[in-house]
Amino acid sequence: MKPFTRRGLLKGSVCLAGLVAFSRRTAAGILTPSTAEGPFYPRAAMRFADVDNNLAKVSGAIKEAGGEIIILKGKLLAKDGKPLAGLRIEIWQCDVNGKYLHPHDNRPVIYDTGFQGFGHDISDLNGNYRFTTIKPTVYPGRTPHIHVKVLDGQQTLLTTQFYIAGDKNNQADSLFRRMSAKQAGSVSMTFTERNNILETNVDVII
Numbered sequence: 001m002k003p004f005t006r007r008g009l010l011k012g013s014v015c016l017a018g019l020v021a022f023s024r025r026t027a028a029g030i031l032t033p034s035t036a037e038g039p040f041y042p043r044a045a046m047r048f049a050d051v052d053n054n055l056a057k058v059s060g061a062i063k064e065a066g067g068e069i070i071i072l073k074g075k076l077l078a079k080d081g082k083p084l085a086g087l088r089i090e091i092w093q094c095d096v097n098g099k100y101l102h103p104h105d106n107r108p109v110i111y112d113t114g115f116q117g118f119g120h121d122i123s124d125l126n127g128n129y130r131f132t133t134i135k136p137t138v139y140p141g142r143t144p145h146i147h148v149k150v151l152d153g154q155q156t157l158l159t160t161q162f163y164i165a166g167d168k169n170n171q172a173d174s175l176f177r178r179m180s181a182k183q184a185g186s187v188s189m190t191f192t193e194r195n196n197i198l199e200t201n202v203d204v205i206i
């Protein structure tokens, strides 16, 4: 990772936390809070392979992923509200059984081979991104979440996590609790049903 990622800067600047928090309040709303990457970020070969934005269907596989299928979409925006086009957005999450597609997830749970586990999209000219995936489930010790990373080329601009709005496990989750109410709201997914599928919109402000 290059030294001048936002995450790197934040990591080394604990004493500036207050200043950073202040600078994140912008005309377009607060910047999307950054969060720990976690241990199961897909390996390099997987990250830059052509892994599409439909995690609920593995190319060539007959069965679809187990779990509740959702559409996760939104815009990538600059702090002044302008759309950010051409950025790579990645998501990764555990399958319906709480198992990550990663060699370091050693839990004795069978992985759902119908679930892609990781995917990416490229934001369009209006900053839009879109994924088909599953509603996140409980992973031991964590509230349901989807990991999210935004990159410009190979430079990470943001690493964060999305949560289910109002999930009963949120308040017991240390990463969730670390956020202000506004920050938590900015990464919380509220679902509406459209064409018999749950859909949620989360804009990412960088």
Ligand SMILES: [Fe+2]
Pocket: 038, 139, 142, 145, 147
């Ligand atoms: Fe996770």
